[in-house]
Amino acid sequence: MSDSDVEKKFEYPDQKVFDQSHGHGQIDIVEDHGADSQLQRQLSTRHITMIALGSSIGMGLWLGSGSSLASGGPAGIFIGYLLSGTMIWAVSHSIGEMAVMYPLPSAFVQWSNKFVDPACGFALGYAYWMNYFITIANELQAVNTVLSFWTTAVPIAAWMSIFWVVIILVNVLGVKFFAEIEVVCSMIKFGWIFVVIISGIVISAGGAPGHGAIGFRYWNQDPFTNGFKGFLSVMPTCIFAMAGSENAGLVASETRNPRRSVPKAVGSIWLRLSLFYIMGSLIVTITVSPTNPDIFGGSGTNASPFVIAYREAALPALAHIMNAVIFISVLSTGSISGFGGSRTLLGLSQIGMAPRIMQKADSWGRPWYALIPTLVIGGGLSYLNVNYSGAEVFSWFSNLTSLFTLFGWGMICLSHIRMRHAWKIQGRSVEDLPWKTWTWPWGAYWGLFWCIVLIIAEFYLALWPLGEKPSAEHFFSTYVSVIAIVICYLGAKIYYRQRRWVDTATIDLDAGRRFYKDQEIEECDAKNKSWAKKGLEAIWS
Template sequence: MELNRASDDYHQGNELRELGSLKDSNDVHLEDIQTKEEVDYGADTQLHRSLGTRHLTMVALGSAIGMGMWLGSGTSLIKGGPASLFIGFLISSSMIWAVSQSIGEMAVMYPLPSAFVQWSTIFISPAAGFALGWGYWFSYWITIANELQGVVTILSYWTDEVPKAAWISIFWVVIILINIWVVRFFAEVEVFASTVKFGWMIIVIISLNFNSRNCWRSTERRSYRFRHWNEEPFRNGFKGFISVVPTCVFAMAGSENAALVTTEVSNPRRSVPKAIGSIWLRLGIFYILGSLMVTLTVSPNDPNLFGGSGSNASPFVIAYKNAGIPVMAHITNAVIFISVISTGSISGYGGSRMLVGLAHVKMAHKVFGKADKIGRPWAGYILTIGIGGGLAYLNVSNTGAEVFTWLSNLVSLLTLFGWGMICFSHLRFRYTWKLQGRSEAHLPWRSWTYPYAAWWGLIWCIVLIIVEFYLSVWPLHEKTNAKNFFANYISVVAVVLIWAGAQIWYRCPLWVDANKIDLDEFRRFYANVDEETVHPSLRKKMAFTWKWKYLFE
């Protein structure tokens, strides 16, 4: 491509949607570089930019509202008691809020196909990105398996006549159909599902609040309302409390999928901050108030809790059953069913896009980077949804509670690894930005919480991974044995081995030299970003690297 020499004055109205790595030319002036109003970002990944702010927000919200809260809160209530459950969701909510802040700042600047995988590759090391990408892809198909076994648990509330394998097969096909339709259809399905989930949770919180017989003017009724807290706030001591937190993390896993969606959003600078700004409030209402209502209305000793001796039911459903409101119990179970299918389909989307991103940076076979003319990465769909659906058949020969525990522990550890790497990448990015003499004022969007939120998220991720190791060696109510350890901690072992292998393969340092990081190579430029759009280093760059193909006019 040949760019003509022009004046040094840059016209702010010309928006730089995408800009690859430009080097070895002192004749490049930013006034010459213009793009179409709608550039197909990721043209070499064959993904389309057809989504907007509401899609981004709802996919991120819907990803985090699945069986972890609706069903998993029951196992947590049994293990740790009401206070442990509530505190566990407070901690995990603060963590995802911190991670979202890091995602927001990074995703506006670098809306890349595999998002945090490429951020880790750029700012930490190629080995770190490789381990994160493949480790996180594991979590997607594990989540699909978990959501499909959740379908069996939910539908057994109405009937036990249909074989487990039949339910799994039917809804495996449903998840496939949602994903293989056009991307826009998938997004609209998630908008609908997320609206239903969030809207019904508000109704649940209000109705259970009245059901708990609260009257703040009455000391007797206030005591009745918190009767479960007064009787046994913490169960099984400290070990019971720490066994709850991983389940809470699993319940909130998925909000980071917003980072993957940004590559298919038309204007990340506008959409991402709006999505990040609203997600924490919505998840806070859903998880913090939702878990509080569970602790006020359901006893940890209820025989019908998920994983108990009775039917595998949600604590929310149990609350309505115990209150004598069967209609609300049936509606809640139906909403939980929608939630599970929604989260399963989002995991298929996320897993396929993760493989696209890995192929994009040559960390996966190039076949996974291909998509058809309407943006569907078939190879990624087949591998992710295929493995996830196949793994779900474990539920045929084991109880739903056992399978849920195995898979949720695996996903929670991979999620902690991913969240930690996102926060660490953000810290490294800001460190590099400052080291290379850049001003914070030139960032397209800045998180007001930096660096405290990033450090908060990173430290908690490290602490909880260590806690999970402790629980894997000395599990609650079980003896120490190799089977329990690997069933609960195999994901960490796998990530460590993958990272070590990648370290040898790439022969790279533990983290790259910040002075050598090219901050402009994969970033997106926007109009009206003051002097940053005319940073002197851009004038010296003119060659594409990593085969990034962009459209210029």
């Protein structure tokens, strides 16, 4: 099979003209060449903005910060979140530019197939599908850790079974129901972070009844626990915590007008990064000791460091509320992973890399054949926690998903770079792009560079782990994600007999594309003029 045959094989099957009116006589989208999906475009700007704000806030931040604090120290976890934040900020801008023009069901999977290489699209698609169902398992096993703060009388398997059903119901009751649930969860998480920041500063300053001032005591004692290797060990948790921010690219295919919605979601990234992750991690480092045995991953109760901070400050009411917010966050992230996994399978099916039946969706926009296997495998995998500690399972799963995520982020940046290259060499003007990111080209290259560096760094940790002797068991349990990616990529290369990446000069830039009216583009550009305005609109829209 020649390279040109491969490219034709994976082009989008149906190219349609799609007119969408909002009931005011005005058509915003004049052509939609990717409208071959049975998904229903029921999501609004409010939905995509709030999902982008809160979709990645789960156990990675609330619980995983504890194990990261213990292994990397205060400076290690803070710098880890700072570096990860710059990466996903760059990745999100690459997503924004492509999602506005190519709002496809599996987004970055189909972009990789189109702009880089069908084998890369295949490897990324199945890697991310595994990433999503592993995240479901990880969030379900976190439920037991969170609820054990209140009671240990209920068996682990019972808790996981109950909330597995809850995640299933959120996904099967329709896209609009799913979106409204996520909006509520995101508002709770976003509102609570302000309480965490203010109360954490008060606790650290000595304003709580439980103890005196802490300040930067733990920074002065041992800022980098376990040195440079300890810092590297923090990165998988930081990447796992921020995984999910790329879901804005997935939901773009089910929004009424990506040209309005996606830039607002991208514009809110700085707010989420600064408040949720950077400020959140800083609060942990000035309120909780890295040697506290009760933090997640320690020898004690394995509680969230935020909960421990309130409990030791003699603020039990805030500790209980914090635990409840963590519980909501865990279920929210699990639900979003079911949504993302099913859309990834659907997108793979669209480009001929999964059974064609997975493209089918009902009148409510539910892709049953892609949704069921994602939810079933993810829930079934969670039962590993029955025989192992929550922190141990979390470590396994976060290592697996962080490597899948790094690969995904890297492919998003690479797809953006090659999309822009194809746009240029085919003689098209940058002004013809419906939305342009101001971070080009440095943002895309920055994200790609650090993804490559961290994948190499995690290889080093897999060979020489922190606090353990090197072993084949540890290497494969930590680095099996990369092995799976390589096998998928090489298998696809051999099967499709393709020897090089797609030629950017021959890419059909209009296949899978959505076209907008010039007036609509000008209006949206005016509304998304400044970063500050974008951030404020993201909160209150």
